[in-house]
Amino acid sequence: MKISKENALLDRLFDEAHFDLNPDQDSCPDCGDEGYVHDCIDGFCQDAxxxxxxxxxxxxxxxxxxxxxxxxxxxxxxRFMSLPLAKEFLRRCNQWSNKITERALLANLHAGRVGRKEFSDQERADSACWVECLL
Ligand SMILES: [Zn+2]
Ligand SMILES: [Zn+2]
Structure with a gap:
């Protein structure tokens, strides 16, 4: 499958997020990046x-x-407020369904802006306007 522009951008955004949130690329303190932990009960586990x-x-x-x-x-x-990007993001989070219409997606993006303190009133007004325009 061809890698879309949105996919490449998402890869970059995920990389940046990893860098921002874990600049030293520390391993997970709990599992050492295995993704799993073992809580063994003494004597019950085959190999603790x-x-x-x-x-x-x-x-x-x-x-x-x-x-x-x-x-x-x-x-x-x-921030990007791009439908293809939002679609790709949901796909990656396993939350995409073909039943989601563009309008619903846009309304969702707008709701996301409203729910996040990072966005200014102007930005919220902008996205509200885009939702209106799609009507
Ligand atoms: Zn872990
Ligand atoms: Zn065990």
């Missing part, structure tokens, strides 16, 4: 070093970091 099915969990710290990255990139997406 590696962990087993019963004690292996998704790392909460990693999930939290991913969440911050997503919010960081989302802010950029809201």
């Amino acid at each position: 070093e590696v962990g087993c099915e019963d004690c292996t969990r998704r790392c909460v710290e990693c999930a939290r970091f991913e969440q911050s990255i997503r919010r960081h990139v989302e802010l950029d997406v809201l």
Whole structure:
């Protein structure tokens, strides 16, 4: 599949978010970037070093970091206010569905701006105007 302009831009935004939120590229303090942690109960685990099915969990710290990255990139997406970019972003977050209309998407972007303190009244007024224009 050809890499679209939006995809390339999103890659860059994700990279920048990683850099902003973790400039030293530290490993996760909880799991060392494995993405999983093992909470072994003494004597029940086959191998406490590696962990087993019963004690292996998704790392909460990693999930939290991913969440911050997503919010960081989302802010950029809201700034761009571009439908193809927003669509690609949702796709990447597994939140895209073909049922989402352009109008709904735009309304969503506008709602995102309204809900974020990072945007000025002027920026909100701009996005409200774009929603109107699509009517
Ligand atoms: Zn175990
Ligand atoms: Zn982790």
